[in-house]
Amino acid sequence: MNIHDVAKKSGLSVVTVSRVLNHSPSVRESNRQKVLKAMEELNYQPNSAARSLVRGKTGVIGMSINNFNDSFYDRVIRVVNRKLTEQGYFLALSIAENEDEGDNFLFQKDRVDGIILLSPLEEEASVEELKRKNIPFVLLDNQFQHEDVPSVVVDxxxxxxxxxxxxxxxxxxxxxxxxxxxxxxxxxxxxxxxxxxxxxxxxxxxxxxxxxxxxxxxxxxxxxxxxxxxxxxxxxxxxxxxxxxxxxxxxxxxxxxxxxxxxxxxxxxxxxxxxxxxxxxxxxPEAQMGSIGVDLLMQLIHGEVMPPAVTKLAPQLLVRESSANVRLT
Known part of the structure; x- marks a missing residue:
């Protein structure tokens, strides 16, 4: 099955089918539904690589982290992955550890549509490289303030x-x-x-x-x-x-x-x-951090006007059993 079969089945043009596959907002909803129904009946699965070539996009968002030995990282990654999946993107992880982040294999425009840097160690080198390569990116839990780079940090x-x-x-x-x-x-x-x-x-x-x-x-x-x-x-x-x-x-x-x-x-x-x-x-607030980070990156990718560079989130004190009134002697 190919795009021509879908066009014939739906009674619409190949151009209209292509626009539906590429999520074009110019397609009438009635025509979109005809195309989707035809795809379902034909069990047609569009080739993601071919679609990426047409759109000039990879459909991949890269995330660079230092390690997994932290449930804070785990919770951020899970939220980011879920939000990206909902928007049709695949998340690719790069674990930097002690390596030079300037050599990160994800930092190439033909490999990703954007990058999320989570708690970067070699932050300034990474920022300069991504700027030089004109790759959209955001910073999460970063160490330095960059006025022209969107970032999400905790207070x-x-x-x-x-x-x-x-x-x-x-x-x-x-x-x-x-x-x-x-x-x-x-x-x-x-x-x-x-x-x-x-x-x-x-x-x-x-x-x-x-x-x-x-x-x-x-x-x-x-x-x-x-x-x-x-x-x-x-x-x-x-x-x-x-x-x-x-x-x-x-x-x-x-x-x-x-x-x-x-x-x-x-x-x-x-x-x-x-x-x-x-x-x-x-x-x-790792869930909020991950969610806002994805939203900011999508705005960058789509060329939308950006809000102020730094988003600062409020933490929450959780009182449990390890703290109590001072013992009087």
């Missing part, structure tokens, strides 16, 4: 502020912060929110530290603080993996969470609500 400052304010409202005055690697803007913003909440309450930081976004990193930091005998009444951890490591280290030392010491995380990883004590944390 990490607000998240850090609300997490710390929650602990202050529970009566804690000795609150420490353990963040991730300093290369990430999100880490600096969460720490800035922590500092602002303390300042407004007339408090000073009990202390700050940093490690990788890992359970072992949080475990080692907490163990060191225990050895140095300088424990606060509450830890705000800039990541759930770090928070889990802190809880495990404290448990090993016979320190009960939240009875003796409160712990708050960030991200709402999948495990956060599944281990004991269930973790109080700050959830990032």
């Amino acid at each position: 990490n400052y607000q998240g850090g502020y609300e997490a710390t304010k929650h602990l202050i409202n529970l009566g804690h005055t000795q609150i420490a912060f353990i963040g991730g690697p300093s290369v990430f803007l999100s880490v600096a913003e969460r720490k800035r929110g922590y500092s602002q909440a303390l300042e407004e309450a007339g408090l000073t930081s009990f202390g700050t530290d940093s490690c990788g976004f890992t359970v072992s990193g949080g475990y080692e930091v907490a163990k060191r603080w225990v050895r140095e005998d300088k424990l606060p009444t509450a830890f705000f951890c800039g990541d759930d993996f770090i928070a889990l490591g802190v809880v495990q280290a404290l448990r090993d030392e016979g320190i009960r969470v939240p009875h003796d010491l409160s712990v708050v995380g960030f991200d709402d990883q999948q495990f956060a609500g599944e281990f004991y004590p269930r973790l109080t944390t700050v959830r990032q």
